[in-house]
Amino acid sequence: MTTSKRRSFREPSLLTKILLQLAAIGILITVLFPIIWVFSVSLSPLNLIRPDGLNLIPKDATLEAYLQVIERPTGNPVSFIELAFNSMKIAGGTALASVALGVLAAYPLSRLAFRGRTFIMLVILGVLMLPAVATLAPLFVTLNGIRLELPILGTFNLRNSQLGVGIAIVSGSLPFAIWNLKGYLDTIPRELEEAAAVDGASQVRIFRSIVLPLALPAIAVTGFLGFISGWTEFYYSWMFLTQPRDFTLAMALSAMTGTYASAIPWPLVSAFSIMLTLPPAIVYLLSQRFITGGLAVGSVKG
Template sequence: MTAQSPSKSTNPIIRFLSMNTSGEVAGRDLPLWKQLLLQVLTLFIAAEVLFPIMYIITMSFSSKTTRPSALELFPKEISFVAYQQVLDRPTANPVTFLELLRNSFLLSVGVGLVALLVAVSAAYAFSRFKFRMRQVMMVLVFVPLLMPAIGLSTPLYLLMNSFRIADCGNGVTAISPFMACAQGLGKVTFNLRDSLLGVGVAMIAGALPFAVWNLKGYLDTIPKELEEAAMIDGADANQIFWQIVLPLAVPQLAVTFFLGFIGHWQEFALPWLFLTQPKDYTLAMTLYNMTGQYASSIPWNRFAAMAIIVALPVAIIYIALQKQIVSGLTAGSVKG
């Protein structure tokens, strides 16, 4: 029993998809009436799951720019007009699809990489060193995780907003909050708050504690024997970190990065609060612009195409990394 009993921490998605059903006890087949009854149930659930998916796929393949007058769940035509139009001109704002895509990617990849880079050594310290302030510092890293990300948006907005570069005229440049123009405000040429850089820095506030926690959880599971052996061979802590732990942690670094990516790709609150120039907009912001009060001019087939475009990278990453992602998620949450 011990040899094959799967511990509850092993990830569910992979087992869910690839569970062994061949080893079933012979002679315990379902009676036909029961089989049919259960098939009705499972088909009904499948229909429930597929309903919105088929609805949005059908709509995205439609060339009709009018709003749907009757329910359609199967495409009557396969037209890429809506996709073409979205790629051509996503919204009424003066911003191209490629710019939106670039902004979303810059934010998701940049925030993910920086958080990872800064987090990994801290995770190692928490996982391997015993030191006096360990508990205190772990709480300090952990407490921001409790805080919903929105909870820090006000001070981050105000702080980012205080970093401005202004042109005072006469070739004088002032960088606030350290300098100010002698007279008046000058012409603000750069406001950190109103830039992708500022949004990215603010997003790291949420990404970093998550990365530390996630990596620490993984490093805790790496057996210490290798490091002890290296220590006997005379390696010091730095060599162990760079040459043994870091290479071993590469898969988990990738998982943490992609987990972060999934979150940052959907990040909406901070960009929507910070950014005012359409050239900085992200795909998530554009999707929001296509519904609600701004949506009156946007045909639903274009909205559907956009929804699928936004969903695609996340879905692909999930499916490619389903195994690692679920175990990473549960490790983070249960340990929390």
């Protein structure tokens, strides 16, 4: 009796297998349905009011929504490329700044003993608890009071500029980067660094030639996460920016669904959504192996 029971434990019946497969496919349909729907709507003609049903490829399928998005997605005279370039500038700049400053700060917080360390960690932890919207009012008011005169960019209000938006984003992304990188450094074995210290290497040298290379996967992940959140950043850019030439992708998407309120141009919105989503998703899928692999485990034995 025990043997037959054990066999049933290891080798499920055909009926069980079919039911399991059906359940998995059913779940897959619910996961993919919204994605396929957006794809289908994006291929519909621009003047569509009501889709004629649940078709994968709609009747009169056309790429005109994509062409319109590339040329001029909103009422403002800005193309998709210009919007994407603005988002890229903000996302890239803030990701770079917070990772560069973050890894420098994470190293002593993870490895060195110094006065004030606990206090700094508590402050960072406290700041991390705040959602981004929580510092909106003071940042808006403060940056609004600053007029900058720069050689190339001319005179401008810091609040109404991409630089201002970048500063506001860094206010939240820097503490996150420090915390994330510190957490990763804590998991790297210290043997290599201790050996280097015994050999008389300076802290700067140890940081540059041991810690930095080992932390590369974490730097990449933190930078990528920072880039993603900057790429679709909404709170600050929507609040700060008023000139159409500064607008970002998320602002355009929000404007498309907001201003038309009752008659939203869904094919346009869907095409825009897909073009907004694809770049970071492709980067993620391509770099997945690099991100999860290449950890510090092997380096101690070798």
